[in-house]
Amino acid sequence: MSNITVQDLCKTYPGQPPVKALDHIDLDVPPGEFVALLGPSGCGKSTLLNLIAGFELPSSGVLQVNQQAVHAPGPERGVVFQEAALFPWLTVWENVIFGPQMQGLPKAEYEERANEMLSIVGLHDFKNHLPVQLSGGMRQRVGIARILTLGSRVLLMDEPFGALDAQTRLTMQELLLSVWQKLKPTIIFVTHDIDEAIFLASTIYVMSARPGRIQSKINVPLARPRTVADTASEAFSAMKLDILNLIRHTHG
Numbered sequence: 235m236s237n238i239t240v241q242d243l244c245k246t247y248p249g250q251p252p253v254k255a256l257d258h259i260d261l262d263v264p265p266g267e268f269v270a271l272l273g274p275s276g277c278g279k280s281t282l283l284n285l286i287a288g289f290e291l292p293s294s295g296v297l298q299v300n301q302q303a304v305h306a307p308g309p310e311r312g313v314v315f316q317e318a319a320l321f322p323w324l325t326v327w328e329n330v331i332f333g334p335q336m337q338g339l340p341k342a343e344y345e346e347r348a349n350e351m352l353s354i355v356g357l358h359d360f361k362n363h364l365p366v367q368l369s370g371g372m373r374q375r376v377g378i379a380r381i382l383t384l385g386s387r388v389l390l391m392d393e394p395f396g397a398l399d400a401q402t403r404l405t406m407q408e409l410l411l412s413v414w415q416k417l418k419p420t421i422i423f424v425t426h427d428i429d430e431a432i433f434l435a436s437t438i439y440v441m442s443a444r445p446g447r448i449q450s451k452i453n454v455p456l457a458r459p460r461t462v463a464d465t466a467s468e469a470f471s472a473m474k475l476d477i478l479n480l481i482r483h484t485h486g
């Protein structure tokens with residue numbers, strides 16, 4: 235059974251001239267798969283993610299999540315952007331329970347889950363902090379805990395660590411791997427960083443630019459759980475070289 239099905243998907247933005255952002259995209263993502271969408275700026279990675287999120291509608295083709303056509307955003311699909319969109323006047327705890335509270339879910343249930351998710355992302359001791367009192371990496375962790383508390387089983391992440399320094403970025407990548415290991419959500423992770431895609435994903439879709447197409451689907455053979463030591467392995471370097479050659483070959 236597939237969790238996300240994309241068949242012959244096209245997206246053209248209207249305008250003079252119209253912009254063909256995605257051209258005949260096919261993806262088939264089983265539940266619990268960690269997928270990276272890798273490609274140069276402008277190849278349509280964010281467009282594809284926004285379509286799966288339900289923020290935009292396709293021009294043509296099939297787009298289904300859990301066998302249902304996507305028409306609008308929904309709580310089963312949580313989105314994480316480069317900057318966590320937290321309410322600055324609410325504490326970490328209030329931000330995390332805001333969604334389920336608004337949905338009218340049973341309090342005991344979501345409070346238990348919020349506690350669990352804050353522990354998983356290592357923020358249990360920061361429940362009463364305001365976003366301004368947190369580092370960028372910590373704010374992203376709140377964003378992740380928030381969608382997990384809402385019960386999202388599909389995480390749509392658009393360069394979530396792109397604004398972080400190298401050290402924090404690595405810590406966040408390790409954290410995301412441990413979250414995935416524990417909860418096995420389906421993750422679609424947009425990045426233009428080859429190392430990040432290899433370290434995190436089981437499957438990498440390499441996209442080519444304008445109009446955006448899937449150029450190749452690559453399986454990452456590294457065993458899990460992964461550690462930072464894997465990034466120094468021969469298998470990792472060989473895979474990186476293959477992808478670099480692939481991208482260079484296409485983009486001249």
Ligand SMILES: Nc1ncnc2c1ncn2[C@@H]1O[C@H](COP(=O)(O)OP(=O)(O)OP(=O)(O)O)[C@@H](O)[C@H]1O
Binds near residue numbers: 254277279
């Ligand atoms: N709302 C919009 N209206 C018109 N054109 C758009 C819109 N959103 C994106 N585009 C265009 O569609 C193409 C794909 O953009 P998109 O943001 O999906 O690429 P990307 O691969 O995510 O790039 P980046 O890595 O720079 O974020 C680009 O040419 C962009 O200018």
